[in-house]
Amino acid sequence: MKKVGKQSYIVENPVAIVNTATIVGPKEKEGPLNKYFDKCIEDEFWGEKTWEKAESKFVKETSNLVITKSGISANQIDFCFAGDLINQCISSSFGLRDLSIPFFGVFGACSTFVESNILASISIDGDFAENVLCCSSSHFCSAEKQFRFPLELGNQRPPSSQWTVTGAGATILSKNGNGPFITTLTPGKIVDMGIKDANNMGAAMATAALDTLVMHFNDTGRTPNYYDAIFTGDLGYVGKDILNELAKSKGFNIASNYNDCGVLIFDKDKQDTHSGGSGCGCCASVFAGYIYQKLLDKEYKKILLIATGALTNSLTTQQGESIPGIAHAISIEV
Amino acid sequence: MKKVGKQSYIVENPVAIVNTATIVGPKEKEGPLNKYFDKCIEDEFWGEKTWEKAESKFVKETSNLVITKSGISANQIDFCFAGDLINQCISSSFGLRDLSIPFFGVFGACSTFVESNILASISIDGDFAENVLCCSSSHFCSAEKQFRFPLELGNQRPPSSQWTVTGAGATILSKNGNGPFITTLTPGKIVDMGIKDANNMGAAMATAALDTLVMHFNDTGRTPNYYDAIFTGDLGYVGKDILNELAKSKGFNIASNYNDCGVLIFDKDKQDTHSGGSGCGCCASVFAGYIYQKLLDKEYKKILLIATGALTNSLTTQQGESIPGIAHAISIEV
Numbered sequence: 001m002k003k004v005g006k007q008s009y010i011v012e013n014p015v016a017i018v019n020t021a022t023i024v025g026p027k028e029k030e031g032p033l034n035k036y037f038d039k040c041i042e043d044e045f046w047g048e049k050t051w052e053k054a055e056s057k058f059v060k061e062t063s064n065l066v067i068t069k070s071g072i073s074a075n076q077i078d079f080c081f082a083g084d085l086i087n088q089c090i091s092s093s094f095g096l097r098d099l100s101i102p103f104f105g106v107f108g109a110c111s112t113f114v115e116s117n118i119l120a121s122i123s124i125d126g127d128f129a130e131n132v133l134c135c136s137s138s139h140f141c142s143a144e145k146q147f148r149f150p151l152e153l154g155n156q157r158p159p160s161s162q163w164t165v166t167g168a169g170a171t172i173l174s175k176n177g178n179g180p181f182i183t184t185l186t187p188g189k190i191v192d193m194g195i196k197d198a199n200n201m202g203a204a205m206a207t208a209a210l211d212t213l214v215m216h217f218n219d220t221g222r223t224p225n226y227y228d229a230i231f232t233g234d235l236g237y238v239g240k241d242i243l244n245e246l247a248k249s250k251g252f253n254i255a256s257n258y259n260d261c262g263v264l265i266f267d268k269d270k271q272d273t274h275s276g277g278s279g280c281g282c283c284a285s286v287f288a289g290y291i292y293q294k295l296l297d298k299e300y301k302k303i304l305l306i307a308t309g310a311l312t313n314s315l316t317t318q319q320g321e322s323i324p325g326i327a328h329a330i331s332i333e334v
Numbered sequence: 335m336k337k338v339g340k341q342s343y344i345v346e347n348p349v350a351i352v353n354t355a356t357i358v359g360p361k362e363k364e365g366p367l368n369k370y371f372d373k374c375i376e377d378e379f380w381g382e383k384t385w386e387k388a389e390s391k392f393v394k395e396t397s398n399l400v401i402t403k404s405g406i407s408a409n410q411i412d413f414c415f416a417g418d419l420i421n422q423c424i425s426s427s428f429g430l431r432d433l434s435i436p437f438f439g440v441f442g443a444c445s446t447f448v449e450s451n452i453l454a455s456i457s458i459d460g461d462f463a464e465n466v467l468c469c470s471s472s473h474f475c476s477a478e479k480q481f482r483f484p485l486e487l488g489n490q491r492p493p494s495s496q497w498t499v500t501g502a503g504a505t506i507l508s509k510n511g512n513g514p515f516i517t518t519l520t521p522g523k524i525v526d527m528g529i530k531d532a533n534n535m536g537a538a539m540a541t542a543a544l545d546t547l548v549m550h551f552n553d554t555g556r557t558p559n560y561y562d563a564i565f566t567g568d569l570g571y572v573g574k575d576i577l578n579e580l581a582k583s584k585g586f587n588i589a590s591n592y593n594d595c596g597v598l599i600f601d602k603d604k605q606d607t608h609s610g611g612s613g614c615g616c617c618a619s620v621f622a623g624y625i626y627q628k629l630l631d632k633e634y635k636k637i638l639l640i641a642t643g644a645l646t647n648s649l650t651t652q653q654g655e656s657i658p659g660i661a662h663a664i665s666i667e668v
Contacts, residue, residue, distance in 0.1 A: 002461055003412070007436050009462055050653055078337070079521065086647070087421040089441045093524060093645035097658045102341050102521040104449060105441040105645070105660075107423045115438060119453060126460015127336055128343055187413065187436040190427060311427035311439070313420070319384055324431045326439075 002125070005219025009185040015121045016177025017332065018131075020288035021066035023058055025166030027140065027273075028285065031266045036289035037167070038065060044141055044166060052086060055139035055168075058281075059084070059095025062168035063135050066288075070131075070172040074099060077172070078129035081116035083107045084137045084280050085164075086146060091137050095168075101133065109309030110205075110234045111188070112136045113169060113284040114328040120173045121182045121330070130175045137168035138279025147198075147314050160200040162236045162262060162278035163271075169284025180295040184331035186216040190311060192324040198317045202239025202262075202275055205308040208325030209235060210246045212306055216329050217252055224254045227331070228300040231291060233283030233307035234262035236276035261286035283307045301334045336459070339553025343519040349455045350511025351666065352465075354622035355400035357392055359500030361474065361607075362619065365600045370623035371501070372399060378475055378500060386420060389473035389502075392615075393418070393429025396502035397469050400622075404465075404506040408433060411506070412463035415450035417441045418471045418614050419498075420480060425471050429502075435467065443643030444539075444568050445522070446470045447503060447618040448662040454507045455516045455664070464509045471502035472613025481532075481648050494534040496570045496596060496612035497605075503618025514629040518665035520550040524645060526658040532651045536573025536596075536609055539642035542659030543569060544580045546640055550663050551586055558588045561665070562634040565625060567617030567641035568596035570610035595620035617641045635668045 002009045022037050029040035041058075048054040059082065067074055080099065082092035083106040092105060108115035116134035123129040141151055143164040149155040173182065191208040209232050217223060224230060224247075235243055240260040247254045261283045262276035277286075287305060294300045306329040312321070336343045356371050363374035373395075382388040393416065401408055414433065416426035417440040426439060442449035450468035457463040475485055477498040483489040507516065525542040543566050551557060558564060558581075569577055574594040581588045595617045596610035611620075621639060628634045640663040646655070 001464065003463075007412075052649060052653065078341075083441065085422070087649065088419070088443065088645065088647040090645065090647050090650055093658050093660075094650065094655065097524040097526045097645075100523050103524050103660060104453065104521065107417065107439040107441045109422065119438065122457050122460055122462050126456055126462065128456050128460065130335065187438065189434050190431040190437050192431045311422065311424065311431075313422035313424050315386060315421065316424055316428065319386065321428065324427050326427075326437060 007186060007215055008219035011121055011125050011183055013125050014181040015124045016174050016179050016181055018172045018174045018177040019066055019070040020171050020292045021062050021069055022169040022285040022288040023062045023167060024285050028165060028167055028265060030271060033265055033290045036293055051139055051141040055091040055137055055142050056095040058168040059091050059135055059137045062170045063096060063133060066170040066172050072131050072172060074101060077101050077131045077133050079104060079123060080133040081106055081119050082135040083112035085143055108326055108328060109311055110278060110280050111307040111309030111326050111328045112280045114305060114307035114330055117171060117330055118185045118187055118328055121185060124173055124175050132173045135168060135170040136280035136284040138164050138281035140164045140166045143279060157274055158199045160238045160275050162201060162275045163266060163273040164279035165265060165277045165282040165285060167281040167285040169288035180332050180334045182330050183333045184220060186212055186329040188212040188327040190324045190326050192322055194322045196322050201278060201310045202236040203242055204310050204323035205325040206235055206239040206242040208327040209243050209306055209308050212327040212329050213247060214250050224252055224257060227257060227302050227304045230254055230258040230304045232260045234278040235260045235308055236262040238275045295332060295334055298334055303332050305330050305332060341520060341549055342553035345455055345459050345517055347459050348515040349458045350508050350513050350515055352506045352508045352511040353400055353404040354505050354626045355396050355403055356503040356619040356622040357396045357501060358619050362499060362501055362599060364605060367599055367624045370627055385473055385475040389425040389471055389476050390429040392502040393425050393469055393471045396504045397430060397467060400504040400506050406465050406506060408435060411435050411465045411467050413438060413457060414467040415440055415453050416469040417446040419477055442660055443645055444612060444614050445641040445643030445660050445662045446614045448639060448641035448664055451505060451664055452519045452521055452662055455519060458507055458509050466507045469502060469504040470614035470618040472498050472615035474498045474500045477613060491608060492533045494572045494609050496535060496609045497600060497607040498613035499599060499611045499616040499619060501615040501619040503622035514666050514668050516664050517667045518554060520546055520663040522546040522661040524658045524660050526656055528656045530656050535612060535644045536570040537576055538644050538657035539659040540569055540573040540576040542661040543577050543640055543642050546661040546663050547581060548584050558586055558591060561591060561636050561638045564588055564592040564638045566594045568612040569594045569642055570596040570612060572609045629666060629668055632668055637666050639664050639666060
């Protein structure tokens with residue numbers, strides 16, 4: 001058994017992140033991480049007729065790009081794990097339908113990127129796969145339309161709301177390679193603290209992030225300073241502050257080396273993005289672009305990446321339900 | 335590497351299906367498999383205010399029941415894999431939020447049940463888990479409302495349409511146990527033959543089933559008569575006939591030992607279910623009820639279970655897209 005403690009796992013055979021790719025939209029291009037993305041698309045439709053078709057194109061092009069960058073041919077890739085926010089995960093299935101690689105659809109809302117990489121690591125370490133593709137995406141326009149209001153309404157957004165990232169991020173994990181390596185997995189439990197405000201996902205997900213963070217430290221015996229940096233997926237400004245406070249109350253002071261992908265991707269003041277970025281594409285693009293580069297540059301040698309998801313839909317909100325959260329974590333070491 | 339051929343895998347350490355459970359609705363109770371289900375609920379709302387909440391209850395109660403039946407306590411279960419048809423897989427996340435087991439949401443449309451069991455088998459054989467819970471569900475009313483028309487419209491259904499099963503099926507897989515055992519895995523690729531009729535899912539999924547079936551036989555060197563029985567998930571009458579024909583044209587005559595869960599669950603003539611049952615709950619309940627009992631009784635000693643899924647949503651149909659299909663297969667031996 002590779003389990004340590006209650007819900008963490010040591011990856012015995014190093015799983016290398018051979019390469020990453022990320023393609024994002026115009027708003028992300030204007031943001032501070034601009035130079036870390038492989039490609040920025042000026043047009044949110046990317047030449048397609050609908051936002052949904054455009055999101056599938058982000059998935060398709062990003063997956064093709066990471067395959068090209070990795071130097072591993074598609075027929076040497078054993079599995080593909082992918083998911084997104086659109087109903088029935090169509091961005092992934094339509095984006096990847098031409099690829100002819102055995103496909104596992106996954107859904108962990110905005111935690112999907114790390115969920116995919118955990119399952120890919122398990123299949124590689126367990127000797128079922130040599131190379132695996134992981135991809136997640138989101139699109140501001142398709143997500144707003146589906147989860148909130150038609151964009152044409154020009155609705156007011158409350159300060160706690162987040163801006164769904166338009167873009168996709170992908171990794172190729174492999175049994176072989178020089179790293180960085182995925183070394184520890186802490187898959188998360190569903191945590192529901194009764195928060196019902198669909199415009200405050202950060203608060204709803206922060207307790208799930210806390211649960212996984214505390215579990216990870218307790219299981220591994222590590223402390224926050226074991227890591228050069230700790231990142232959450234898309235708690236945004238509101239959720240980040242809550243997690244900082246909650247972690248401190250549990251005896252883990254993460255303030256000095258903790259940041260959130262949703263906080264990093266946009267310039268809050270200049271871009272009017274309120275509490276920050278969100279969506280499956282947020283953690284995916286910030287990791288595949290910015291964080292991965294910092295690992296290659298050895299600026300970070302050990303990081304903890306905790307992707308957070310709100311396991312809700314617009315109907316459950318209308319039916320008065322609270323918002324269950326989940327957070328999946330992986331350690332990555334150079 | 336546990337791979338055989340192009341996309342099949344031998345499970346080296348036997349993964350035992352320790353137990354199963356299934357709870358279904360009133361229409362399923364009236365069907366020919368009645369006596370194989372653990373529980374049949376008379377009221378499609380099951381005392382809840384909405385169909386979505388009722389579907390979550392099917393997930394919750396079926397998961398609790400399989401845990402009780404297995405004799406394995408919830409805190410000894412390492413992972414849970416679950417998914418369903420409702421937007422953002424809420425039946426699973428709301429149904430399982432109280433369980434406090436690390437949770438992987440999966441989405442393979444109606445192939446979700448076998449997808450879950452494949453990923454669970456990989457995690458057990460790879461030494462990441464000792465016991466894993468898998469659960470999938472569907473609900474006629476929540477699915478019709480979401481994918482087709484409001485039930486109140488009383489819409490006419492064409493003869494090729496299928497009747498979404500109301501119910502959930504669950505398994506507990508374990509490193510230990512007396513079987514039946516999951517012995518071979520053949521995860522499927524996305525296959526899109528350009529079929530656009532959302533009322534003929536069987537035809538859209540049949541080519542995906544064919545792809546996985548042929549791949550499985552070619553990879554393992556087996557022929558159809560290696561198995562006492564071959565089951566597809568929910569091709570229904572239309573899709574079953576197509577698969578029979580297509581398989582024959584590829585040199586695999588499966589007619590004598592092949593059946594479909596969607597064909598088995600309802601009485602076509604008496605129940606007005608047209609092409610048969612469908613939904614994530616179809617394959618899950620027929621396997622967890624009927625097929626598992628036949629394995630325990632040693633009436634079947636070797637079976638091949640191929641769950642099929644249509645990776646589509648109502649929007650893609652409106653946008654003129656075709657319907658990509660997928661099929662995941664597992665062999666189970668006593």
